[in-house]
Amino acid sequence: METSVFDLVIRNGTVVTASDTARADIGVRDGAIAAIGRGLAGRETIDAEGRYVLPGGVDTHCHVEQMTAAGIMNADTFESATRSAAFGGTTTIISFAAQHRGMDLAEVVADYHRRAEAGAMIDYAFHMIVTDAGERNLAQLPRLVRDGHGSIKLFMTYDPLIVDDAAILSLMQLAKAEGAMICVHAENHSMIAWASARLIEAGCTAPKYQALAHPREAEAEAIGRLIALCEYMDQPVTVFHVSTSEGLALIAAARRRGVRIFAETCPHYLLLTADDMDKPGMEGAKWMCSPPLRRTSDQEALWQGLAAGDLTIVSSDHAPFRHDATGKLRAGPTASFKQIANGMPGLETRMMLMFDQALQGRISLNRMVDLTATTPAKTYNLHPRKGTIAVGADADLVLWNPETRVTLADAMIHDGTGYTPFAGRTIQGWPETVLVRGTPVVRDGATHVPPGFGQFLRTSGKL
Known part of the structure; x- marks a missing residue:
């Protein structure tokens, strides 16, 4: 088996972390990020052209x-x-x-x-x-x-x-x-x-x-x-x-x-x-x-x-x-x-x-990643496994379409509440594909893993 071939490659996306933004491919092997570069080959490929790729x-x-x-x-x-x-x-x-x-x-x-x-x-x-x-x-x-x-x-x-x-x-x-x-x-x-x-x-x-x-x-x-x-x-x-x-x-x-x-x-x-x-x-x-x-x-x-x-x-x-x-x-x-x-x-x-x-300019995308993924993971010692895109991290990746505009409505939300307090608000950008440990959990508007797929994570407060 060639080590240069990955289980999955996310190709042609704009990768955004808390500190950097760059066009790159992401190679995934055994549920983790194994490489970040260009021209990576995978048994499966997801084309992320025109998409931002953020950590989950x-x-x-x-x-x-x-x-x-x-x-x-x-x-x-x-x-x-x-x-x-x-x-x-x-x-x-x-x-x-x-x-x-x-x-x-x-x-x-x-x-x-x-x-x-x-x-x-x-x-x-x-x-x-x-x-x-x-x-x-x-x-x-x-x-x-x-x-x-x-x-x-x-x-x-x-x-x-x-x-x-x-x-x-x-x-x-x-x-x-x-x-x-x-x-x-x-x-x-x-x-x-x-x-x-x-x-x-x-x-x-x-x-x-x-x-x-x-x-x-x-x-x-x-x-x-x-x-x-x-x-x-x-x-x-x-x-x-x-x-x-x-x-x-x-x-x-x-x-x-x-x-x-x-x-x-x-x-x-x-x-x-x-x-x-x-x-x-x-x-x-x-x-x-x-x-x-x-x-x-x-x-x-x-x-x-x-x-x-x-x-x-x-x-x-x-x-x-x-x-x-x-x-x-x-x-x-x-x-x-x-x-x-x-x-x-x-x-x-x-x-x-x-x-x-x-996208409206209130904060940068890098800062958005930091506040919603990277620093939360760091605070409870889940980083660098979670909250970032780096070699060795879990392949928890989200492909965002920045061109999609959506008006939020109660019926769109998948939790058990029956409403969202933000109903009627129009937002720019949409998470189209969501991977957890390299596995598509959400793709094409549907879930693709069974209940119980999630894993327990050990945390600590040692700073």
Whole structure:
């Protein structure tokens, strides 16, 4: 067998990484990138003329087959979520193994593994959500981290999920010893509870009032407190879904003095505002998420934070709930904002929206790759296997047609939610072919691998 002949060659495309753009062929052998050059020969060839070839997206914030503290199961299975991800150009997700109070953490993680092994169509990893930091669960964490679950998600708000500062310090101490990343939903719980109670007392119960119930100051206060804990423990922390200019400013200042704090935002904070929640009846519930959508001035600050490098990841925070009695409207058609499940779908549209913004000149394509693939992979030590196009990396590749214009619609999306908050938005560019480890997962508008094709990825937080 000639070593110069590859299993597959992606020919004539414009290859885009976080640092470089060049016309090149990509040779794939045994699921990995074996060569990048010109004139490569393969047993199979995909012609990428006129296409951009990007590394598959790495979405490090996805809620899949996860039940809320109120007992509402979200709309996606691992099969539906990862199929949707693939159609959008994402080839790796980090989802959550979500512990609720009283649950054994090791059993929770094992249960999520069983579900993902049966359903996932792309590669995956897990953050462990810890809500019970008792001795039993703390004793289990070192082994779970060493088994490849290298990140711990904590909540600074929500009654059944909140972890107090003392517990955060204990978990930071453990994470520091084991080389794990701490990831945090940072909002001040008391401010949200106080504001919510007064809004409901005043009869302000419609979905749009959720934005007022989560004061922007609640995010800033919690981020400031988290920075102090991070600085005290010298433990790296990632702040999930930053939504306000004030929160971002605190992160930027901390990073400039050497604090190891990282931060992500999401397309909905970059492209939507609280005005999108102001809809008749319960329609606005589709745009409810936590933290809530903010102002146009926050959008501008977040884009500047991406440009400056103070925000390092764009994730989806995919939290899918159907707009019916199984999801958002479980408490009925007159439910208050406090009774409506928070979260929006976004796993399929994340890469599309960011690719469109790059073509519009808001960021470069290289920066888009960095924010949606390379740095997410680096943060959890999946790079260079994931998140880049380089010899030795997995052949997770997406062929984008930059000429295709599409108006997003609810019926186009492949997840289980039944709607997209970006319906009616026209975008430029489309992911036509999506490969995971050299195998076409999406091609010609259809999937070509069975549920369970995805593989578990071991992560760590060692930076």
